[in-house]
Amino acid sequence: MKIAIAGTGYVGLSNAVLLAQNNEVIAVDILQEKVDLINSKKSPIVDKEISDYLASKKLNLTATTDGKEAYKNADFIIISTPTNYDPEKNFFDTSSIEKVLELIQASDSQATIVIKSTVPVGYTERISKEFKLKNLLFSPEFLREGHALYDNLYPSRIVVSYPKFNSELKTKAEQFASLLKQGAIKKEIPVLISNSTEAEAIKLFANTYLALRVAYFNELDTYAESKGLNTKQIIEGIGYDPRIGNFYNNPSFGYGGYCLPKDSKQLLANFSNVPQNLIRAIVDSNKTRKEYIAGQIISKKPNTVGIYRLTMKANSDNFRQSAIQDIMKMLRGEGLNVIIYEPTLKKNEFEKFTVISDLEEFKEKSDVILANRMEECLKDIQEKIYTRDIFTRD
Ligand SMILES: NC(=O)c1ccc[n+]([C@@H]2O[C@H](COP(=O)([O-])OP(=O)(O)OC[C@H]3O[C@@H](n4cnc5c(N)ncnc54)[C@H](O)[C@@H]3O)[C@@H](O)[C@H]2O)c1
Structure with a gap:
């Protein structure tokens, strides 16, 4: 199979490497430096498995900035470009996907197109109609940053979907799921072929559930710290219930990353006119947690x-x-x-904050040090540290 992939971020590159084991893959990006790195078998992102596979596996993978040429002869085109949350419109900015679709149409490609970017609920159906596409699938991506290729080699599940008015695309969806499965190491992988709007909901509800879990344990920790209680004992005690489990429960300063904040906000936007309390509360809870942490620091009256x-x-x-x-x-x-x-960071300023590159100087100058995750090198100044990393893990 000839496969072109638009976007070489976590999603694009991990899928490119996975599929290039058994297919001819061309990765497309608008950034020349990323293309050059991939062509010299180096990963533009920090990901152990991607680096190892690029360096040592036999892969049929090239990269280019010439999207039109790459899309022209492909059997499948995967779109994995960014969908940042636009705070003005209160919706994802999907313009990078639409730019790729325009280029695909200009190239006269006959390929089956698979969106892997996370999109608002209903997007694939709407854009299929707008672009008069009869070959558009959506396959949500569930990888974690830092384990991008690993999570595709050992996927929790594979979901591939098609607009319900294009049910003849079911065979193509099955074919694409088989390609993903073929590249994986894990053998027993649950595969779900669904309608696209449901698959979009799967992605947003899954990430919002993960955000809920983080927010829940953070609120527990806010309560415990406020009342002078031992967070660790409480979390351990509830985690013995197998329905709750002793995982993904370490308090932090708030959930973050590229996906959880934006995906939970997008789901909330999709709920407009549908009754809800919880989805709004998850989004608000993260803001409250950050305000609480800031308040704890301010109350210590530090200068720096x-x-x-x-x-x-x-x-x-x-x-x-x-x-x-x-x-x-x-x-x-x-x-x-x-x-x-x-x-x-290789510069001495970040968003007008001073960056100190020498750790000892940094420790010396700070009255209080916030560490979302505790590390060995901070142990000598424990009295200055403020962390909620109760279990010293992710
Ligand atoms: N990062 C994750 O953990 C993750 C997990 C699941 C889903 N997703 C979703 O996948 C999508 C991509 O995420 P990511 O983390 O890989 O993004 P990223 O920002 O790391 O990479 C996106 C890449 O697309 C390139 N690009 C932008 N416009 C382009 C165009 N017109 N043509 C070709 N390339 C273009 C950018 O230069 C960049 O290299 C987003 O919708 C995201 O929500 C991300």
């Missing part, structure tokens, strides 16, 4: 607050939409001096 890492997890370079960034802004708004230690 140190931010130890902008990332959400230890051993990560990814700080897209991390909760700490909102907290930093709240602290600055209260007139506090805020400095950052973030070794992946």
Whole structure:
């Protein structure tokens, strides 16, 4: 099969590598530097499995910025471009997907198109009609950043969907699911072929459930800290119930990352005119948590607050939409001096905050240090640290 993939972020690149084991894959991006890295078998993102596979596996994979040429002869085209939340419109900005669709149509391609970007509920049906497409599928992506290829080699499930008025596309959906399965290492993978609007809902409800879980344990921690209770004992005690489980329950400064904040907001927008309380509460709870954390710091009356890492997890370079960034802004708004230690930043300023590259100097200058995740190198200044990393894990 010839497969073209638009977008070489976490989703595009992991699918490109997965599928290039058994197919001819051309990865398309608008950024020349990413294309160059992929062509020299280097990963533009930090992901152990992607780096290993690029370096050592036999892959039929090339990258290009010439989308039109790549789409022209493809059997399948996967779209994995960004869908950022637009706070003005209160909806995802799907324009990058539509730009790719325009280019595909201009190339006279006969390919089956699969959207892997996360989209608003109802999008695939609407855009199929708008673009008069008879070959558009939607396949939600469930990978975690940092484990992007791993989660496609061992997927929890594969969901491929088609607009219900284009039911002749079911065979194509099954064919695409088989391609994903063929590249995986895991053998018993649940496969669901569904209608596209339902598949879009699957993605947004799944991520909003994960946001709910984080928000729940964070509110538990806010309560425990406010009342002088031991968060660890409470979480351990409830986690022994197998229906709740002892996982994905470590308190943090708030849920973040590229997907949970935007996907929960998009689901809330899709609920317009449908009664709900919980979805709104999940979105609001994250804001309340960040305000609570900022309040805890302000009450300590520090002059200089140190931010130890902008990332959400230890051993990560990814700080897209991390909760700490909102907290930093709240602290600055209260007139506090805020400095950052973030070794992946190669500049001395980040959004007008001072970045200190020397850890010892950073420790020395900070009166209080916020660490979303505790690390060994902070142990010598424990008395300055404010963290809610109760279990020292993700
Ligand atoms: N990151 C995740 O964990 C994750 C998980 C599941 C779903 N998703 C969804 O998948 C989509 C992509 O996410 P990501 O994290 O891979 O994004 P990303 O921002 O890491 O990468 C997107 C890539 O698309 C490229 N691009 C933008 N416009 C383009 C165009 N017109 N043609 C070709 N390339 C173009 C960008 O240069 C970038 O390299 C989003 O809708 C996201 O919500 C992401």
